[in-house]
Amino acid sequence: MQHHLVWFREDLRTTDHTALAAACLSEHPVTAVYQRTPETWASFDIGTNRLAYTEQLLNSLYHELNSLNIPLHVQTTTYDGAAEMLADLCKTLGITHLHFNRQYEILERRRDYAVRTRLTDQSIACIEYDDLCLLPPGSVLTAQGTPYTVFSPFKKRWLETYRHAGQGPFRKPAPIPHARTFPSMSAVSHTPESDIHCWAITEDDALARLEAFCQEGVLHYDSQRNAPALPGTSQLSPYLARGLLSPRQCIAAAERALNRSIHEFPSESFGWVNELIWRDFYKHLLVAFPRLSKNRAFRPETEKLAWRNDPKEIERFMSATTGIPIIDAGISELTSTGWMHNRVRMIVAQFLTKNLLVDWRIGEAFFMRYLLDSDLAANNGGWQWSASTGTDAAPYFRVFNPVSQSQAHDPDGIYLTRYLPVLSALPPKARHAPWMAPHGLDYPAPMVDLKATRQRAIDAFKGLSS
Ligand SMILES: Cc1cc2nc3c(=O)[nH]c(=O)nc-3n(C[C@H](O)[C@H](O)[C@H](O)COP(=O)(O)OP(=O)(O)OC[C@H]3O[C@@H](n4cnc5c(N)ncnc54)[C@H](O)[C@@H]3O)c2cc1C
Known part of the structure; x- marks a missing residue:
């Protein structure tokens, strides 16, 4: 008798889960496993x-799976110990087939290779699926068969490929008709550094938020996406990163709401699909250029850059006391909620890597510590874009001015005062650069001269080519 095991990783859901759907189609008993x-x-x-949030999602998955008659076993190990632990479980349960959705980072791929080798030796069939992206890495290539390194042509080719490949989301499987015993799940408690209670922890809640965004937000996406004071973006990234939602569900919900395929979306709404294609782009890059998983710059020549990495300045950045409101508000948003608006992510990342000349890897690790949506591909892509060390990155001479960015995207300083209430004593237009007039507020003077540090960054990058 066959017995199928589904290994859950960054895909903590039951609906539109490619590996789970395939295992359930077998009509044999199905068991699930997760490794901490x-x-x-x-x-x-x-x-x-992220650890606390993942535990909440795991607990929710455990109950969802129980309702499908699928027991979930939770193990604790390391990546090196993963194969041994799975092999033991397979032996105990008499597993004949292992199903899992691929992860694309190098260490995950190494772990999975070890698992495949170990279980194949035990005559267990290992079946892998591409599930995390809309189109699998390696499927969007130039005419020469090489990976794209620039987003626009990648997107063009992506859209052509998707037209022929697009497959809709899978439904939640029907309960398996086999009597089962359910292992109890030991709870592991983590105290989050931020207040994360407002984020969805069930599939139904995440799907409801997706629907709500598609009914309303997707229609005005392009005009509101850069305003951090508005709920102009979907705020679905923690669900996509942890796999409570799939990107296919996102596309399907948007297509339903607009009653047309993404190929016919008006530009105002296509902007949102564009972001999901960026998500694919960065994951594809990770597979095509393994050095991105190894803490290395996409542009090797930038490895020679003389980062300053001044510990006192890094401390002021991380403690939201730079004296530049948009930077301090962004860092406060991150540390208090576990999320940060995309426009502000770009502004703070440019400030750290350009004005303070701090190595992007320090910023990347800082974001990893707080973000609920932390994801190697997107985080590395975002930091290397901002630092001008990445593929298709911001040109090094176009350094954002954080004050002009703040004035353009938060004109009345509403976002600023949400995270820096002390600034509400100032008239809205004065909130972006409080040092321009005497204010007597308990708010620090700017830690650097923006103009001089901008020039210093440009000179440092220029020096690389001389
Ligand atoms: C320095 C920096 C670090 C970042 N780190 C991460 C990270 O760790 N994890 C992460 O998911 N995103 C990261 N991003 C990308 C982006 O900021 C977030 O995905 C976005 O802010 C999430 O908000 P949203 O769900 O409202 O996005 P929406 O605008 O509603 O976009 C929909 C979805 O598309 C994806 N997406 C959007 N923008 C990008 C992008 N630029 N690159 C890749 N995917 C994107 C996300 O999954 C997002 O949920 C980073 C960006 C920068 C500049």
């Missing part, structure tokens, strides 16, 4: 926000 790997995660700089 705290030591390995600590080495990735993953903080307690």
Whole structure:
């Protein structure tokens, strides 16, 4: 008799889960497994926000799976110990087939290779699926068969490929008609550093938020996406990163709401699909350029850049006391909620890497510590874009001015005062650069001269080519 095991990783849901759907189609008993790997995660700089959130999602998954008659076993190990632990479980349960959705980071791929080798030796069939992206890495290539390194042509080719490949989301499987015993799940408690209670922890809640965004937000996406004071973006990234939602569900919900395929979306709404394609782009890059998983710059010549990495300045950045309101508000948003608006992520990342000349890897690790949506591909992509060390990155001479960015995207300083209430004593237009007039508020003077540090960054990058 066959017995199928589904290994859950960053895909903590039951609906539109490719591996689970395939296992359930077998019409044999299905069991699930999840591995906590705290030591390995600590080495990735993953903080307690994400750990606490993952535990909540795991608990919710356990109950969802129980309702489908699928027991979930939770193990604790390291990536190196993963194969042995799975092999033991397979032996105990008499597993004949292992199903899992691929992860694309190098250490995950190495772990999975070890698992495949170990279980194949035990005559267990290992079946892998591409599930995390809309189109699998390696499927969007130039005419020469090479990976794209620039987003626009990647997107063009992506859209052509998707037209022929697009497959809709899978439904939640029907309960398996086999009597089962359910292992109890030991709870592991993490105290999050931020207040994360407002984020969805069930699939139904995440799907409801997706629907609500598609009914309303997707229609005005392009005009509101850069305003951090508005709920102009979907705020679905923690669900996509942890796999409570799939990107296919996102596309399907948007297509339903607009009653047309993404190929016919008006530009105002297509902007949102564009972001999901960026998500694919960064994951595809990770597979095509393994050095991105190894803490290395996409542009090797930028490895020679003389980062300053001044510890006191890094401390002021991380404690939201730079004296530049948009930077301090962004860092406060991150540390208090576990999320930060995309426009502000770009502004703070440019400030750290350009005005303070701090190595992007320090910023990347800082984000990993707090973000609920932390994800190697997108985080590395965002930091390397901002630092001008990445593929298709911001040109080094176009350094954002954080004050002009703040004035353009938060004209009345509403976002600023949400996270820096002290500034509400100032008239809205004065909140972006309080040092321009005497104010007597308990708010620090700017830690750097923006103009001089901008020039210093440009000179440092220019020096690389001389
Ligand atoms: C320095 C920096 C670090 C970042 N780190 C992460 C990270 O660790 N994890 C993460 O998911 N995103 C990261 N991003 C990308 C982006 O900021 C977030 O995905 C976005 O803010 C999430 O908000 P949302 O769900 O409202 O996005 P929406 O605007 O509603 O977009 C929909 C979805 O598309 C994806 N997406 C959007 N923008 C990007 C992008 N630029 N790159 C890749 N995917 C994108 C996300 O999954 C997002 O949920 C980073 C960006 C920068 C500049």
